[in-house]
Amino acid sequence: MDPTRRDLFKIGGKLLVLASIGATLEQITGAEPAPDAYKMADHWWGMLIDIDKCIGCGNCVRACAQENGVPQGYYRTWVERYQVEEGKRPVVESPDGGMHGFAPLTREDVKSFFVPKLCNQCANSPCVQVCPVGATFVSPDGVVLVDPKYCLGCRYCVQACPYGCRYLHPGTQTVDKCSLCYHRITKGLTTACCENCPTFARQLVDFKNPKDPVHNFLRHNKVQVLKPYMATEAKVYYKDLDGAVR
């Protein structure tokens, strides 16, 4: 026998009651999420980079590309090599984003160092400010993310980023950038770049975690963010950053 309209109303009504009981039971019993579940409000992510420890091996760039499916020719993270000579403009290079390392230096009379770069996860982010639809946003745990299902691909954010960290993904035609390996850090893992850094030059840090070594580090070291005059409240801190770095 085909169900009548009355039957449909009855089934619908029962479902409604069951659904509301389900919601109420959870509230009555005070069932909380599992204790190890990730709570965004408990974290405020950033990164520490110790320039003197970076050897320019490119492991981080390769690991990032592999972990996040970064298209060839674009970079969520990259490494620059600076050669600074007194009284001259610095010579900077980053062949393939430093992915395959760097050729040996031809001169020894210049100051040379490596600078890993990535999204600075700014708290006052210009890219977030300019997005016309709010497709890019700062998550409650302090990571600047892009919703690829919502991004128009207008690239205003690419123009607004002072650090050159964004690009249009040629496959999705939406803007892509470092997500601080959000899929990993919310599971208690570190980022792909940090995990693969052989010298611990990069350290994922959680500013809201009182036990995080970052607090001690910031107390005892001279640190700087990139382009502080941009007032973006960047959360990637560099130890012993040279004034030549842009």
Place this chain on the structure above:
Amino acid sequence: MIVPGVDGYMYPNEVELQWSLLIVLYPYITGLVAGAFILASLERVFKVEAVRPTYRLALLTALSFLLVAPLPLQLHLGHPERSLEMYLTPHTSSAMAMFGFVYLWYLLVVLLLEIWLEYRAEIVHMARTCTGWTRIIYKALTLGSDNISPASLRIDEKVGYAITVIGIPSAFLLHGYVGFIFGSVKANPWWSTPLMPIVFLFSAMVSGIAAVLVLYAASMKFRKVPIDMRCLDTIARYLFYTFLIDFTLEMMDLIHRTYEADESFRSLDFMVHTRLWGSHVILQLVLGTFIPLVLLAATQLWKFSEATRRGLYITASSLALIGIFAMRWNVVIGGQLFSKSFLGYTSYKMEFATREGLLPAILLLIMPFAILLVLVKLLPPWEKRAA
């Protein structure tokens, strides 16, 4: 490793330009809209009777370009099908998010309404006298309002006046806002200046007035009707004044940057002397600004025959149109040629028959003229209230 087209150091994601020729077209087209409308308002609001012959032509020109204005943006978007989200869920802190609202306001409230009120009597007359499909079109254009009694027309006149008054700040808003989109990007020193909206606005007025002047002269030639020289002289005079203000503002910006010489100056100065030399110094400054200004100044200082004045006005206006296009190019493309590290330069590789290539750009620039042809046929701007 040497990256083709790159000198010095660019951040790796900066090598490819993100805003292409289509984004050059966008401020150029909206500028023509705003400028043409402001010229039209001279007659309506400021009672400059001499420009009356161009009033309707200026309105129709503004509408033709305004209808095309969002198309380069749509073509440029990675996901044009999502553009409606700007209306549904606008991000209020974004300078770009208001585009749709400013555009709709200008299109629906200002231009369409003003044109409809201006032409209503003739539309009703045509709906009554035409036959066949033209009758259907004019009937539809009346929007069901066929009362053309003197009292009703007086109301039209009053409402039309009010809309033009609202329209002037709206035209300022439309193009000043486009300038703000660029001027508010603090990461880019080539763009980031509070003068940008006002420079955009005055350059818009220059381009819009110049466009109407050329269109008016061309249409008179085409119709074999003598040009109203009083009208042309007046438009040229306003073009000269506006151009002077625009030039002064741009020079203020240049002098300020040169004198202040902040961190970015060396990099930008080098860019202007190398990659932007042709488009900035030659096209924008010499051909597109100095020469037309000198020509227009000459017509104000000395007496020339009608034919010479016509020639000078049309030459100056055409050069101004090229110069303003070059200015948009230099802002949009120039703003992406240097690295935000100030250590290097990239190049713009314009494609041809691709979504953001030269071919669609040419088509988009032709399209307003095709729309204008249809509009002129449908709503002849030549004789006011001929009916």
